[in-house]
Amino acid sequence: MLDCQNVRRPTQFLEKPNTYVLIRSGEHLAHARISHPWKGSFSTVKLALSLLIAITFSSPALAAWSQTCGQGAANHLPYRWCIDEPVGSSRHHLIYYFHGYSGSEKSWQKNSDARDLEGLARTADIAVVSISFGEAWLLTKVSHSGKISRLLPLMINDVMPAVEKQIGVSSPIRDLRGDSMGGYNVSALILARPDLFRRVAIVCPMLSGLSPRSSEKEIDAFVEKTGARREWILEALEWLKWEFPTDREWHDENPLEVTLVPQIKSLRVHASCGDQDEYGYHETARAMRDRLKRAGASVEWQSLKGHHCVSDGVRLAHFFTDP
Numbered sequence: 353m354l355d356c357q358n359v360r361r362p363t364q365f366l367e368k369p370n371t372y373v374l375i376r377s378g379e380h381l382a383h384a385r386i387s388h389p390w391k392g393s394f395s396t397v398k399l400a401l402s403l404l405i406a407i408t409f410s411s412p413a414l415a416a417w418s419q420t421c422g423q424g425a426a427n428h429l430p431y432r433w434c435i436d437e438p439v440g441s442s443r444h445h446l447i448y449y450f451h452g453y454s455g456s457e458k459s460w461q462k463n464s465d466a467r468d469l470e471g472l473a474r475t476a477d478i479a480v481v482s483i484s485f486g487e488a489w490l491l492t493k494v495s496h497s498g499k500i501s502r503l504l505p506l507m508i509n510d511v512m513p514a515v516e517k518q519i520g521v522s523s524p525i526r527d528l529r530g531d532s533m534g535g536y537n538v539s540a541l542i543l544a545r546p547d548l549f550r551r552v553a554i555v556c557p558m559l560s561g562l563s564p565r566s567s568e569k570e571i572d573a574f575v576e577k578t579g580a581r582r583e584w585i586l587e588a589l590e591w592l593k594w595e596f597p598t599d600r601e602w603h604d605e606n607p608l609e610v611t612l613v614p615q616i617k618s619l620r621v622h623a624s625c626g627d628q629d630e631y632g633y634h635e636t637a638r639a640m641r642d643r644l645k646r647a648g649a650s651v652e653w654q655s656l657k658g659h660h661c662v663s664d665g666v667r668l669a670h671f672f673t674d675p
Contacts, residue, residue: 417470419461422518426510427502429485432457433515436466437479443519444477447527447672448512450534452661453558457484463531465665472669481519483511488533490595491540492605508545527672529553532661539607539640546615551672553622555663556629559636563602564592580632588631608639617648622671624654626662633660 421434434457437443447469451459460466460482469480491504516524528549530538535557542552562574566589575582596602603609621644625637634655645651652671656662 419458420519421457422515424511424514424518426506426514429503429506431483431485431511433481433483433518434458434460435479435481435519436460438470438473441479442477443479443521443524445479445525445527446516446521447478447480447529449480449482450528450530450537451482451484452532452534454487455484455534456487457482459484465663465668468665468669469672472673478673479519481515483507483515488591489537490533491537492595492601494596494601494605504540504544507541508548512548525550527551527553529555529668529672530557531555531663533558535559535637536607540605540610542616542619542621543607543610543612546613546619549619551620551622553668553671554624554637554640555622555668556625556633556661557623557637557640558588558631559608559633559640560588560592560606561608561632561636561639562589563599563606564589564596565599574632578632578635579628581630584630585632608636608643612643612647616644619644619649620671621649621651622654622668623651624656624663626656626658626660628658629660631660 416439417436418439419434419436421432423430423432425431435443449460451457460480466480485503489503491507493502493504495502516522526549528538528541529552530536532555535554536559538552538554539557539559542549561578562570562585566574571582571585571589574580575585592602596605621641623637623641623644625634627634638653638655641651641653654664654667656664
């Protein structure tokens with residue numbers, strides 16, 4: 353699976369693409385890879401530092417944001433959260449952010465779209481709240497091996513109320529954004545409780561056009577239709593087999609099949625995906641767009657030039673901050 357922390361940059365395979373089997377317990381393993389230290393002459397370093405100072409002092413909106421992080425547990429399952437906000441924010445307007453595969457509660461600050469939001473959100477009432485159960489997790493009602501999980505009801509009934517209590521807010525305006533894996537989680541959450549949110553952005557969502565146990569013939573047909581990369585699809589389907597042990601559970605929870613509730617009409621939705629998405633999610637993102645529009649939601653669609661996890665940070669920033 354792909355690391356979607358830097359959504360505008362070219363994406364590559366993870367070094368250990370199958371580690372999701374070990375991570376689903378909720379532990380946070382290897383959340384971020386640290387870039388190499390400075391290399392080069394003293395003059396190069398001096399120039400870089402000068403540019404950094406110039407950027408800092410010429411962009412007060414960027415320098416005026418801070419990050420606070422915490423942790424909690426729901427049904428003995430640990431989670432972590434971070435809140436990014438302008439200094440002095442009233443936190444009246446929360447944008448919940450769900451990261452992509454291999455990300456963490458700190459992924460928002462690594463996402464280049466954060467700079468676009470910070471440049472527009474000059475009022476002191478907005479804050480971005482990131483929640484993470486680890487590098488790989490899906491909001492479902494499935495109970496694995498009769499133990500914990502059921503992350504969807506936990507998120508709604510336990511995690512979000514607990515985080516809002518910890519950061520000291522009551523009845524805030526809530527928006528929601530998710531990228532890739534987070535796009536699946538956003539879709540699942542709004543289908544369950546659309547009344548909790550005002551505006552929702554579904555970015556390159558991990559919405560599978562195939563069931564986890566699709567035949568080779570079905571996979572071949574999907575690859576031919578979408579131009580997706582077969583090996584990437586097979587990897588994603590292996591994960592879904594673990595998340596949804598039976599076909600019935602898959603069909604009961606697949607956001608492209610779940611029955612839509614009437615409250616979905618109150619939502620404003622931004623949906624977008626790269627037209628060369630290697631998983632074929634461009635087609636399934638459009639299918640989700642069409643489902644929501646038919647149900648009465650206000651939906652704007654953006655087909656972007658590029659691969660998996662490409663996004664338009666400026667347009668998304670306006671989507672969340674414009675009246």
